[in-house]
Amino acid sequence: MSDQSPSRLLDKIIIRVPEGMRDRIKRVADSNNRSVNAELLVLLDRTYPDETKLDEHLQDIADLVGKLPAEKRADVWRTVFDRLDTLRNETT
Structure with missing residues (x-):
């Protein structure tokens, strides 16, 4: 199996967040049955719609x-x- 999963080919952005924000995002993501990444993508898509x-x-x-x-x-x-x-x- 290749070590290049499809998600590894996507653009990557690394951000720094204030202390505690990642935990807040994680709680909301969990309540929406999403990963932190998926939760952030939903928020970004709402702000920057295609x-x-x-x-x-x-x-x-x-x-x-x-x-x-x-x-x-x-x-x-x-x-x-x-x-x-x-x-x-x-x-x-």
Whole structure:
């Protein structure tokens, strides 16, 4: 068996954390049935989402709106755009 597991081929980042933080992360990871690494990846992915995931979420929204009765779609799209505008303003 090769000593090169697939995970060894991934990019690696080493970080220093304040005393006690690793233990706090470990407790949350355990409660989520994840490793510390997996827990950190979830948090990082939320903060730095892949653009293709954003496209997938937008497609999900479009699909959901498309399933609504035609007479409700315009109002729902207006709500979606208003919410996106609010979120955009909160992040700028």
